Amino acid sequence: MLHYRTYEVGQDAPWVTFVHGAGGSSSTWFKQIREFRKEHNVLLIDLRGHGKSEGGRWKKGDTFLDISKEVIDVLDELNVEKTHVIGMSLGTIVAQTMADNYPDRVKSLILGGAIIRFDIRTKLLLWIGRATKRFVPYMFLYKLFAYIIMPRKQHEESRLAFVNEAKKMYQKEFIKWFSLTKLINPYLTRLQTSTTDIPTLFLMGDEDYLFIPPIEEAVRKSEVFEFIKIKNCGHVCNIEQPEIFNKLSIDYISKIEQTKAVPG
Template sequence: MLHYRTQELSPTSPWVTFVHGAGGSSSVWYKQIREFRKGHNVLLIDLRGHGKSERGMWEKGDTFAEVSKEVIEVLDEIGIEKTHVIGMSLGTIVAQTIADNYPERVKSLILGGAIIRFDIRTKMLLWIGRATKLFIPYMTLYRLFAYIIMPLKKHEESRLVFVNEAKKMCQKEFIKWLSLTSLINPYLSRLQASTTAIPTLFLMGDEDYLFIPPIEEVVRRHQAFEFVKIKDSGHVCNIDQPDEFNKLSIDYISKIEQQNAIVQFG
């Protein structure tokens, strides 16, 4: 089972599950925990091969479906029937997959630095990574990815957090996660079409130049989705602007909880 840790406020408080991105771990949410635990039960998970979770869990043909199932196994272990899910970067794909395969378990999605499509620049970057993964050290590739995705001086803290966390991985784990991106665009398009019934908030740094355009396009098509740009922030907006990220997320969860209460009690 994946490594996880919880901070429980009360049996009646809503659960919020945090899903980190590739190369990170549950520790990347260090600027969220204090605020969220004031009114929520918090679940922090290390995805396979990350943080304190086990290495070598991959089997041939594994996809995001298997990764998302492992998160559900943690929910079952704890006894969480439904949860709000907050994802970051590649973790937003895991979050959307959970919502697609287990919609009855998800109250809402909050997708920070969301990845819903790779453009030509991102696909080229990933192609280079897959083409050189066997003979270039994975940390060299990861540092390159981090600088391209988070290029500005003000993004330095975010880069350092993810680079330092990625050092805890190994080459084989990095390669396995990288391989999941090979056929991602058709998969992501299907996910957005299938999860429109679940309340979804996209939180994007206004300097997240690679991933904002696809978000703007999908929000125009699916008006059920909400989208907020966070000023002076790059891809990892929960670290760059934590106060704004926390406020927007907590306000959104409160709104969904109120709507659910109205439906339940009529």
């Protein structure tokens, strides 16, 4: 089972599950814990091969569905029937996969630095990465992608946070995760049409130039999706602008909880 930590305030408090991005770990949510644990039961998870979760769990043909099932297994272990899910970067794909395949377990999605489609630039970068991943040190590739996605000086803290966590991974684990990106575009396109019954908030830094355009397009097509840009912020908005990220997320969860509490 995946490694996890919980902070519980009471049986009636809503659960919030945090899913980190590729190369990160549950520790990248350190700026959220204090605020969320005041009124929420908090679940922090290390995805396979990250943080304190063991590596070597991969089987041939594993997909994001297998990864999301491991998160569901933790919910089962804790007897958590339903949870709000907050994902960051590649963790947003895991969160959306949970909502797609286990909709009765997900109250809402809050997707930070969300990935819902790769544009031509990103696809080219990923192709180069896949072509060189077996003979180029994975940390070189990871640092390169981190600088491309988070290029500005004000992005340095979040960039270093993920780079330092990624150093704890093994090359084989990185290759397995990287391989998941190969068929990701058609998969994500389907997710956008199959998860529309789940209340969803996209939180994006206004400097997250690679991933904002597809979000704007998806939100225009859906009445359920909400989208807020955070000013002066890059891809990892929970680290760069934690006060704003926390307030927007908690307010959204409160709104969903109040809506569900109204009879009929």
